[in-house]
Amino acid sequence: MxxxxxxxxxxxxxxxxxxxxxxxxxxxxxxxxxxxxxxxxxxxxxxxxxxxxxxxxxxxxxxxxxxxxxxxxxxxxxxxxxxxxxxxxxxxxxxxxxxxxxxxxxxxxxxxxxxxxxxxxxxxxxxxxxxxxxxxxxxxxxxxxxxxxxxxxxxxxxxxxxxxxxxxxxxxxxxxxxxxxxxxxxxxxxxNSTYPEQKSNSLALISRYDTGTNRPYTYPDDKLDRFWYVYNHTDWSQLNTTIDMNSSNYSSQPPSIVMKSAATPKNRTGSLDFFWEKDSADRNAKYLYYLHFAEVEKLPPNQPRLQYISKDGELFHEPFALSYLDDYYFLALEFNTEYYSFNFQG
Structure with a gap:
C-alpha cells in the first residue's frame, strides 16, 4: 500500500x-x-x-x-x-x-x-x-x-x-x-498525529493505492474517508487474511481492511515495481512517499520474508522482516528528483 x-x-x-x-x-x-x-x-x-x-x-x-x-x-x-x-x-x-x-x-x-x-x-x-x-x-x-x-x-x-x-x-x-x-x-x-511530515504547508495528494485487492475502499472501511484505489499487476499474486490488523498507533493510520491484503511477485525471484515521474510544472517541489507493510501470510517457522527496497536499481533501505499479523512497518520517504523507480523484493 x-x-x-x-x-x-x-x-x-x-x-x-x-x-x-x-x-x-x-x-x-x-x-x-x-x-x-x-x-x-x-x-x-x-x-x-x-x-x-x-x-x-x-x-x-x-x-x-x-x-x-x-x-x-x-x-x-x-x-x-x-x-x-x-x-x-x-x-x-x-x-x-x-x-x-x-x-x-x-x-x-x-x-x-x-x-x-x-x-x-x-x-x-x-x-x-x-x-x-x-x-x-x-x-x-x-x-x-x-x-x-x-x-x-x-x-x-x-x-x-x-x-x-x-x-x-x-x-x-x-x-x-x-x-x-x-x-x-x-x-x-x-x-493531529496523522501525517506529521505535513507542517506549515499543505500536502496535495497524487495517488493512494491498495495492492492485493480487487475493489477500492473508502468510508466506512476507512474512518478518515480516504479513497484507496486498486493497484495490481498481471505478474503479481494476491495475498490476504480475514483477521483484523490494528494500525491505529501509526501516524498515517491505514485502515485494517487495506492492511489485510498484499501483493507478492508470482516469480519467487521477481519484484514489485513502482515508477513515478515528476511533473515539469515545478522542479523544486518536494514529495512524500508513504509505504505500508504487513505480513499477511503464515510462513514456515524460521523462514521469514526478508524485504529489500531498491531505488533506481540500488539498495535503498536495510532489509527487514515482519512477524505474521503481529507486526507492521511504515516508511515515509521524502524526495525531490525528477524520476523515481522503487523495487520491492522478498
Missing part, C-alpha cells in the same frame, strides 16, 4: 498509473449504518437543494445553498447517473465572474482532509470538457481537467487550519477554457 503526496499545493505531479472511483456494494452500506461515526465531517453536495443520507456510504450530505452566493444548479445527463453515488448527480456551475468561492466554517487548530470532486457528465449538453483552476483561499491548489465525460476528477489536500482561523474559502477560477463547476466538497478532520 502506498500514498504519494506533494508538499506544496501549487503544483501537481503526474503518477504513471491512474485510478477510477467505483461505487460500493450494498454490504458496505449496511456496514456504514451500523458503525456510523461522522463527527466533524462536512459533506457538501454542490447544486443539491436538500440534505440526505448517501446510501452507498451512509454519509450525511447537506446543500451548498448557504455557502455561496453565486452559481447555477445543473444536473448531469441521466445516462451517467447510475454509474456513481448520488453526490455526482447535481453540480454547481459558475458561468458568471472569473472567481467564485465557497465560505466554509471549520474548527480552528485542526488538520483536515479537504476533497473537491467533479463529474462533467455533459451537464451543459456541449460535450466539451472544460479546464479551470481550483484555489484554497488566495493560493492555487490545482488545475482541474478531465479524462472524459464520465470519469470523476478528485483533488485532495491535507491542510492545517491555524488557531485564529474559523473559515476557509474554496474558489473556482475561470481561465477562459470552459465554465468552472463543482460536484461535491468534503472536509474530514484528522488527528
Amino acid at each position: 502506498h500514498e504519494l503526496y506533494v508538499g506544496e499545493y501549487c503544483v501537481r505531479p503526474h503518477h504513471l498509473v491512474s485510478g477510477k472511483l467505483l461505487c460500493f456494494s450494498s454490504a458496505s452500506a449496511a456496514h456504514a449504518q451500523q458503525f456510523d461515526d461522522q463527527s466533524g465531517f462536512i459533506s457538501i453536495d454542490c447544486g443539491q437543494d436538500d440534505s440526505y443520507n448517501e446510501k452507498t456510504t451512509g454519509i450525511n450530505y447537506i446543500s451548498d445553498t448557504n455557502l455561496t452566493d453565486t452559481g447555477e444548479t445543473k444536473w448531469i445527463l441521466a445516462e451517467y447517473k447510475d454509474l456513481y453515488p448520488q453526490i455526482y448527480d447535481s453540480l454547481r456551475s459558475f458561468p458568471q465572474g472569473r472567481r467564485n468561492c465557497y465560505r466554509i466554517k471549520v474548527t480552528n487548530a485542526t488538520k483536515y482532509l479537504i476533497r473537491a470532486s467533479f463529474l462533467y457528465g455533459n451537464y451543459d449538453r456541449q460535450n466539451k470538457l472544460p479546464e479551470f483552476q481550483l484555489h484554497l483561499g488566495p493560493n492555487l491548489w490545482d488545475t482541474v481537467s478531465f479524462k472524459d465525460v464520465s470519469t470523476p476528477t478528485h483533488k485532495e489536500l491535507i491542510h492545517y487550519v491555524p488557531a485564529l482561523q474559523n473559515y476557509i474559502h474554496v474558489c473556482l477560477v475561470n481561465t477562459s477554457s470552459g465554465v468552472p463547476f463543482i460536484s461535491a466538497l468534503e472536509l474530514r478532520p484528522l488527528p
